[in-house]
Amino acid sequence: MRSVAWLSDTGRTLTFEAGHGPYIFRSLTSDLSASAETAKAPRQDGITTYHVALDERTINLEGAMWIKGDRTHPALAQYDKARAALHQIFAPHRWGTLIYYREDGPVQVRCRPVATPTLTDCVGTYAAIDITFTTDSPYWESAQEYVVGVGAIQRFWHFPWAPVRGAMGAFNRFGSMVNPSEELIYPTVEVYSTSEHITLTNLTAGEFVTIEHAIAEGQKLVVDLRDVTAYLHERVGEDYRQKEDVSHWMSLDSEPWGLRPGHNQVFITNEVPENTPLAFIRCRVPSLGV
Numbered sequence: 001m002r003s004v005a006w007l008s009d010t011g012r013t014l015t016f017e018a019g020h021g022p023y024i025f026r027s028l029t030s031d032l033s034a035s036a037e038t039a040k041a042p043r044q045d046g047i048t049t050y051h052v053a054l055d056e057r058t059i060n061l062e063g064a065m066w067i068k069g070d071r072t073h074p075a076l077a078q079y080d081k082a083r084a085a086l087h088q089i090f091a092p093h094r095w096g097t098l099i100y101y102r103e104d105g106p107v108q109v110r111c112r113p114v115a116t117p118t119l120t121d122c123v124g125t126y127a128a129i130d131i132t133f134t135t136d137s138p139y140w141e142s143a144q145e146y147v148v149g150v151g152a153i154q155r156f157w158h159f160p161w162a163p164v165r166g167a168m169g170a171f172n173r174f175g176s177m178v179n180p181s182e183e184l185i186y187p188t189v190e191v192y193s194t195s196e197h198i199t200l201t202n203l204t205a206g207e208f209v210t211i212e213h214a215i216a217e218g219q220k221l222v223v224d225l226r227d228v229t230a231y232l233h234e235r236v237g238e239d240y241r242q243k244e245d246v247s248h249w250m251s252l253d254s255e256p257w258g259l260r261p262g263h264n265q266v267f268i269t270n271e272v273p274e275n276t277p278l279a280f281i282r283c284r285v286p287s288l289g290v
Helices: 077-089
Strands: 005-007 011-016 024-039 048-066 095-100 108-114 126-135 140-141 148-149 151-155 170-171 174-179 188-191 198-202 207-211 218-222 229-236 239-245 262-269 279-283
Touching: 005 024, 048 108, 108 148, 148 174, 148 239, 174 279, 207 218
Parallel strands: 011 024
Antiparallel strands: 005 011, 005 095, 024 048, 048 126, 095 108, 108 126, 108 140, 148 279, 151 170, 174 262, 188 218, 188 279, 198 207, 198 262, 218 229, 229 239
């Protein structure tokens, strides 16, 4: 059974489900266009295509709203409240995440409404809803985030008793990740260990990114290879809070990389060859259609 959930950046959540109220899911369409760069020489038959650039994606969600009342809560009053809440949740100037639950797994996209929802004339307390979204990215991505740890012990044995004090397994110095798509996947790397000159290397691509400053105790470095940024986070209690933008810490010879289609081996090192920093590589699988 298919459904759609909207998670607004303001913290509001709304779900359209098939056959369930008050918000009923009807259909979702996702249109993607592209612009081709071409050239034509004198007396040339046809054209020469050099590149095709993907445009922004337009998403259209169709559903319905059906409100029931009772003796103490009149249906029309509840309908008016639900309609007002609908316009607040899908305000055009607010970003959010749209999650599409399908039979083969959920996908999501960062987007924003183009306008407030369009509602048809009310029939009792029932009305059809039409919402149009736009997104900067042409890609949907898997709602499931794939995480690989580096610099940690990977457990291989499980016993109801402990023959030795300590974890039994292998110390993982490499991160092996599979890109099942035909597109480059730009991961996010979180580094927790105290170290200097951290280097993130994709051995498959032969490219690396080096951070030339130290990470202190209680800090976390987050490198987003999608837009080639680095942020330093400070631990406050049990949580980390963003401290500053340290993108300028990247060395001039850094080559930002993405996960190539197929198997990729990622190696994370610092100035101590035998000490692999504790890090987590996070990514989602992109998709051009739903």
